[in-house]
Amino acid sequence: xxxxLHRADIDAMPSRYRAQFINxxxxxxxxxxxxxxxxxxxxxxxxxxxxxHLGANPPLFAHVxxxxxxxxxxxxxxxxxxxxxxxxxxxxxxxxxxxAAAKYPRDVSEFDAxxxxxxxxxxxxxxxxxxxxxxxxxxxxxxxxxxxNGTLLVIGEIAWVRCxxxxxxxxxxxxxxxxxxxxxxxxxxxxxxxxGTRYGYPEPD
Amino acid sequence: xxxxLHRADIDAMPSRYRAQFINxxxxxxxxxxxxxxxxxxxxxxxxxxxxxHLGANPPLFAHVxxxxxxxxxxxxxxxxxxxxxxxxxxxxxxxxxxxAAAKYPRDVSEFDAxxxxxxxxxxxxxxxxxxxxxxxxxxxxxxxxxxxNGTLLVIGEIAWVRCxxxxxxxxxxxxxxxxxxxxxxxxxxxxxxxxGTRYGYPEPD
Numbered sequence: 427x428x429x430x431l432h433r434a435d436i437d438a439m440p441s442r443y444r445a446q447f448i449n450x451x452x453x454x455x456x457x458x459x460x461x462x463x464x465x466x467x468x469x470x471x472x473x474x475x476x477x478x479h480l481g482a483n484p485p486l487f488a489h490v491x492x493x494x495x496x497x498x499x500x501x502x503x504x505x506x507x508x509x510x511x512x513x514x515x516x517x518x519x520x521x522x523x524x525x526a527a528a529k530y531p532r533d534v535s536e537f538d539a540x541x542x543x544x545x546x547x548x549x550x551x552x553x554x555x556x557x558x559x560x561x562x563x564x565x566x567x568x569x570x571x572x573x574x575n576g577t578l579l580v581i582g583e584i585a586w587v588r589c590x591x592x593x594x595x596x597x598x599x600x601x602x603x604x605x606x607x608x609x610x611x612x613x614x615x616x617x618x619x620x621x622g623t624r625y626g627y628p629e630p631d
Numbered sequence: 632x633x634x635x636l637h638r639a640d641i642d643a644m645p646s647r648y649r650a651q652f653i654n655x656x657x658x659x660x661x662x663x664x665x666x667x668x669x670x671x672x673x674x675x676x677x678x679x680x681x682x683x684h685l686g687a688n689p690p691l692f693a694h695v696x697x698x699x700x701x702x703x704x705x706x707x708x709x710x711x712x713x714x715x716x717x718x719x720x721x722x723x724x725x726x727x728x729x730x731a732a733a734k735y736p737r738d739v740s741e742f743d744a745x746x747x748x749x750x751x752x753x754x755x756x757x758x759x760x761x762x763x764x765x766x767x768x769x770x771x772x773x774x775x776x777x778x779x780n781g782t783l784l785v786i787g788e789i790a791w792v793r794c795x796x797x798x799x800x801x802x803x804x805x806x807x808x809x810x811x812x813x814x815x816x817x818x819x820x821x822x823x824x825x826x827g828t829r830y831g832y833p834e835p836d
Binding site: 433436441482486524525574577584602612616617628 | 656689695800
């Protein structure tokens with residue numbers, strides 16, 4: 427049976443129940459690990475389900491973060507060094523990737539704690555995850571405050587992309603389903619994704 | 632073979648190739664139709680792959696739009712009425728949902744053009760898609776300009792949620808895989824998603 431929950435019903439939910447509920451509603455989310463290092467080169471890794479495409483020219487992505495949670499270490503690092511990486515999560519990287527979302531002390535590298543490998547492209551200061559099949563080097567552009575709830579939109583430009591050549595199709599599309607990338611729903615559910623159907627550019631007729 | 636593409640390689644790509652490539656990199660994206668109406672009640676429908684969770688209390692989502700493209704009609708409408716809906720896309724709604732992304736003239740309702748049904752919750756001015764299993768009524772909070780590329784972040788609060796009662800689990804998680812929601816990659820690829828594995832709240836030990 428389909429029901430309609432109104433705002434008063436949502437506001438009356440217990441806090442954790444509401445967090446699970448609201449986090450499920452937007453649809454499937456990307457699963458990325460964000461890799462950073464501080465000015466001394468100490469590394470940090472955290473889960474992100476909010477990476478969003480802003481534009482292709484210049485190539486811009488953004489993600490949402492809170493100023494005061496576990497993601498604070500990543501935020502401090504990317505503001506200190508100006509760089510970070512996004513790394514796709516595949517099924518074989520679970521549950522290690524999810525475990526990187528735990529609240530480790532600042533002096534613990536999640537790479538070591540969860541058993542993933544920090545690697546580097548040239549002299550780029552932020553580590554990528556060696557186990558990821560697709561990693562993106564990002565340069566910070568702007569941290570945009572979202573006044574209504576105190577979150578931050580972290581906007582960056584692509585510096586480099588590392589992925590297997592064979593999954594880039596003739597028209598530039600990257601078949602991430604063939605890379606075994608997973609999708610997230612809610613706060614903690616990781617889903618295998620099947621091959622897609624491409625529909626092409628839609629015309630009004 | 633894994634390759635590293637640097638920014639100069641990306642900037643040298645032909646425009647359409649680069650758009651396909653960059654749009655593929657962020658990982659899987661949610662598939663939502665945005666439903667709006669103008670001040671006279673004429674309806675509009677458009678595809679969105681950029682809906683992102685901003686917070687659960689208050690319940691806030693955002694999506695990215697361009698001021699001058701096909702999505703302009705949706706933007707004009709939600710700014711005029713202050714409301715809009717997000718509607719999950721299931722396999723049986725394809726290719727109609729993708730076709731809603733075509734550049735129809737302003738006086739054509741994409742609901743009619745692609746064969747989906749506009750329906751309403753109470754006196755809420757924006758239509759939802761009757762064929763969707765999960766629809767969300769949104770009230771506009773802010774349209775935040777992203778200076779670096781001229782896109783806009785449309786931020787809204789949830790007014791109501793319409794979904795089958797049976798997919799809401801005991802802890803509030805909504806099993807959207809059971810609703811047959813699809814995931815998007817790139818500009819035009821739609822993917823079935825399998826049941827997920829839940830890992831729970833991660834602790835540092």
